[in-house]
Amino acid sequence: MSIPYLAQAEEQQTLEWLDGSTFSVLLDSKATEGQLTVGRFRVSKGEAPPFHMHTREDEVFMLLSGSALLWAGDEEMEMTEGGIVYLPRNVPHGYRITSDTADLLMIATPGGIEGMFRHAGRDVSTPRPEDFRLDPVKLAEAADIYGQVVIGPPR
16 A cells, blocks of 8 residues: 655755766655655756666656756757656666756656665765765666666767
């Protein structure tokens, strides 16, 4: 039986991610009985993940603030504040932030993708080591474990 779940801001986990960005786990698969993951990226100009695809989940991104170039398959699109995109599983995609900063809401279904961020990211509630950077080996391992396929470098 499904039950409502409320996650107050102080209960949400924030992780350091690519290029100094952060990813906040707003609702994880445990809270939603595996139905979905909801997260929020806060990123800076130029941030761009590798061109990749998800094999396990469909993904929705909404640009809460900022602007970005978005690639889905062979198509390039400009995304502006308030824009939302649906990215079905097995469709290669990526983005590059073109504004000084951006705030993106991500919803993935079914849930579970938060495990990838937790596996390779750094929980910001812990002290940041002076020489910290995300480990490329852990990033590749996390992608493999959670069904992410890197197609190529960022665009």
